[in-house]
Amino acid sequence: MNDTTTPTTAIPISNPNAPTQNDALNSTQDNTSLFSSSLISAEVSSRLPEGYSIRPLRRSDYNGGFLPTLKVLTTVGDISEEAFTTRYDFMATRNDTYYILVVCDENNTVVGTGAVVVERKFIHNLGMVGHIEDIAVAKNQQGKKLGLRIIQALDYVAEKVGCYKSILDCSEANEGFYVKCGFKRAGLEMAHYYEQSPSTS
Numbered sequence: 146m147n148d149t150t151t152p153t154t155a156i157p158i159s160n161p162n163a164p165t166q167n168d169a170l171n172s173t174q175d176n177t178s179l180f181s182s183s184l185i186s187a188e189v190s191s192r193l194p195e196g197y198s199i200r201p202l203r204r205s206d207y208n209g210g211f212l213p214t215l216k217v218l219t220t221v222g223d224i225s226e227e228a229f230t231t232r233y234d235f236m237a238t239r240n241d242t243y244y245i246l247v248v249c250d251e252n253n254t255v256v257g258t259g260a261v262v263v264e265r266k267f268i269h270n271l272g273m274v275g276h277i278e279d280i281a282v283a284k285n286q287q288g289k290k291l292g293l294r295i296i297q298a299l300d301y302v303a304e305k306v307g308c309y310k311s312i313l314d315c316s317e318a319n320e321g322f323y324v325k326c327g328f329k330r331a332g333l334e335m336a337h338y339y340e341q342s343p344s345t346s
Contacts, residue, residue: 175205179233180240186301189294196251197291199298202258204233206247210255210283214247218281244302248282248291256286259295261303261311275303277313296326 178201190199202211207229215221236243241263248257259280266272277299282291303311314334315323 202245256283257291275308275311
């Protein structure tokens with residue numbers, strides 16, 4: 146007796162936990178650098194401790210130790226991932242102005258960071274100045290010359306993008322360190338702090 150049953154095509158059961166195209170897109174976006182990695186000095190990279198790396202900030206660094214490292218420097222605040230992403234995306238659309246880099250250890254955890262912000266001027270033939278900011282190294286990583294490498298890397302970025310000088314503020318206690326990095330005293334820092342909370346825009 147012939148079997149006349151029509152074969153059926155198995156319909157795969159969808160896995161609600163399976164990665165989607167949006168997941169893949171978000172993952173790719175999370176690993177996109179804030180600026181071109183071609184601006185990272187190969188010489189500085191070669192002088193890092195074995196297993197360490199230096200690279201531009203990524204969106205995924207929110208969960209990779211970036212904010213805890215900044216807390217070594219000053220108050221950071223309770224920043225949600227959404228707020229972090231909003232600020233990151235703002236900077237990413239101005240990637241010719243904001244250059245934030247990170248140093249990662251053998252586990253790809255952020256253990257150091259620093260930034261150079263490019264100011265465009267009318268003086269000095271439409272010159273540009275690099276403002277070096279927010280140098281921070283995790284407490285358990287100090288003594289490895291990571292701060293020096295961060296400064297050298299930021300100085301390299303500033304020169305490569307066309308700045309005619311880099312400037313920074315520091316305490317008198319840290320002046321000797323920055324002299325070793327090639328900087329010299331050039332004036333006095335003044336500040337006017339405001340009572341209202343910092344803008345989140």
